Amino acid sequence: MTDTRSIGVFDSGIGGLTVLSALCCRLPEERFVYLGDTARLPYGTKSAETVTRYALRAAGFLAGEGIKMLVVACNTASASALPALERELPIPVIGVVTPGARAAVRWSNGPIGLIATEGTVASGAYQRAVRALRPDAEVRSRPCPLFVPLAEEGWFDHPVTRQVAGIYLQDFTGGVVDSLILGCTHYPLLKSAIAAAVGPGVHLVDSATVVAEEVAERLAGDEILGHGEGGVRLLVTDAPARIARIAAMILGDDTPPLQLVDLPA
Ligand code: DGL
Numbered sequence: 001m002t003d004t005r006s007i008g009v010f011d012s013g014i015g016g017l018t019v020l021s022a023l024c025c026r027l028p029e030e031r032f033v034y035l036g037d038t039a040r041l042p043y044g045t046k047s048a049e050t051v052t053r054y055a056l057r058a059a060g061f062l063a064g065e066g067i068k069m070l071v072v073a074c075n076t077a078s079a080s081a082l083p084a085l086e087r088e089l090p091i092p093v094i095g096v097v098t099p100g101a102r103a104a105v106r107w108s109n110g111p112i113g114l115i116a117t118e119g120t121v122a123s124g125a126y127q128r129a130v131r132a133l134r135p136d137a138e139v140r141s142r143p144c145p146l147f148v149p150l151a152e153e154g155w156f157d158h159p160v161t162r163q164v165a166g167i168y169l170q171d172f173t174g175g176v177v178d179s180l181i182l183g184c185t186h187y188p189l190l191k192s193a194i195a196a197a198v199g200p201g202v203h204l205v206d207s208a209t210v211v212a213e214e215v216a217e218r219l220a221g222d223e224i225l226g227h228g229e230g231g232v233r234l235l236v237t238d239a240p241a242r243i244a245r246i247a248a249m250i251l252g253d254d255t256p257p258l259q260l261v262d263l264p265a
Helices: 017-026 048-064 075-088 097-107 118-123 125-133 147-152 159-168 187-198 208-221 240-251
Strands: 007-011 031-036 069-072 112-116 139-143 179-183 203-205 231-236 258-260
Touching: 007 017, 007 048, 017 031, 017 208, 017 240, 031 048, 048 069, 048 075, 048 118, 069 075, 069 208, 075 097, 075 112, 075 118, 075 125, 097 125, 097 179, 097 203, 097 208, 112 118, 112 125, 112 187, 118 125, 118 139, 125 139, 147 159, 147 187, 159 187, 179 187, 187 203, 231 240, 240 258
Parallel strands: 007 031, 007 069, 031 231, 112 139, 112 179, 179 203, 231 258
Antiparallel strands: none
């Protein structure tokens, strides 16, 4: 059976475009509608209650677009709001934390590093997801809040980004961990700066490809795969012109125009 409805993808800003990009590569025959809640960014420094309220509002908006599945391309929202989203939506909801933990365990033989927003680290969601797969795993975590505005600024490998990465990541150098989970969808954009800070012995775990694989399996399992031309719509809740420049740096020349939307209260 073919299901031509779109897949909804959601983040606080541009970070989820790293997941969208992997989804488009893996599922070229699907249509995607991406919502960046740029009016409320950052989510990572806000309380779990506020993030859940924002996530429910964004998901409700996408549900109104008639989506067949929601991909929560935001670790902070996945860590705090996944149960509430699953309860409220009558469609499959896929978060990024469990796939990220699975990828880390696959790569790592020793202590695992985790960098994420303050909200994600404080939630303990990654620590739980990793230990569910490997009970004796040691997870060393560090919030890196300045990485989100640096990514939103498009300073992916800027000297300032390298300097900030050097300060944040000093505890992850010298073989202390063998892998480092990029537990915020903004962070893969800063991969070069992060890799330079931790050195070549640390494998950087980006969950985007694993998430895309999980989405493909779920679509096939639920018999809701699309077989069309594919395509992407990009929606943001603030500053489309500003975000368009950064979106093009991530998605390339085919980046569609960004549309401004307002989320109902
Ligand atoms: N990209 C989001 C994440 O994966 C959150 C960034 C933010 O709004 O703080 O956690």
